[in-house]
Amino acid sequence: MKLYYSATSPYVRKVMACAIVRGLGGRIEKHASNPHASPADLVADNPVSKVPCLITDDGLSLFGSQLVCEYLDSLGDELPLFPEHGAARWRALKFQSLGDGILDAAVPCRGEQGRPSEAARDAVIERYKAAISRSVDVLGADPPHKHVDIGSITVACALGYLDFRFASDPWRSGHPKLAAWYEGFVQNKGLAETAPA
Numbered sequence: 001m002k003l004y005y006s007a008t009s010p011y012v013r014k015v016m017a018c019a020i021v022r023g024l025g026g027r028i029e030k031h032a033s034n035p036h037a038s039p040a041d042l043v044a045d046n047p048v049s050k051v052p053c054l055i056t057d058d059g060l061s062l063f064g065s066q067l068v069c070e071y072l073d074s075l076g077d078e079l080p081l082f083p084e085h086g087a088a089r090w091r092a093l094k095f096q097s098l099g100d101g102i103l104d105a106a107v108p109c110r111g112e113q114g115r116p117s118e119a120a121r122d123a124v125i126e127r128y129k130a131a132i133s134r135s136v137d138v139l140g141a142d143p144p145h146k147h148v149d150i151g152s153i154t155v156a157c158a159l160g161y162l163d164f165r166f167a168s169d170p171w172r173s174g175h176p177k178l179a180a181w182y183e184g185f186v187q188n189k190g191l192a193e194t195a196p197a
């Protein structure tokens, strides 16, 4: 399988963490790509020019971390990361949405911070930061379980991205239960082997 990737993308980290947990890390050939430059090969496989984008061994192109992770979950014999049904499924998918929601605010927020300051930009940044802050509050009140699934992996990748890119806005403050959960969870090899540097 071929994965268009960028080394610092938290969505790519999520995909690689799932692949490692499912014992598939060695089957993925990483292909470095800068999605912001809309390179011809990436655009041919993913019209919206984003990473991660996975080309399966059958030649199918799959993009969007949720879809790619679900595909990886269909391969191999490890325990599933997407619980099949019941409360565990909806809880895992809700945590995935929360983690992705943090990233969907944090990633463009960082883009905005690179632009010249003006009132409209500052208002957009504040809105992104408020969404991140509310989401971390929700996680702080009810952190994921220790169990490794798509929800806990996504939340850990989101918090890891906040550490990586927003170190001056410490999310741990006021959220001791979440901080304790995170410190234990990132020892998992899928997270430990993909920490951004």
Ligand SMILES: N[C@@H](CCC(=O)N[C@@H](CS)C(=O)NCC(=O)O)C(=O)O
Pocket: 006, 008, 009, 010, 011, 035, 036, 049, 050, 051, 052, 063, 064, 065, 066, 100, 107
């Ligand atoms: N919803 C997508 C988001 C992926 C995404 O935004 N990736 C960023 C890199 S962190 C990207 O490729 N950005 C390029 C762009 O926005 O043009 C997913 O879950 O994979």
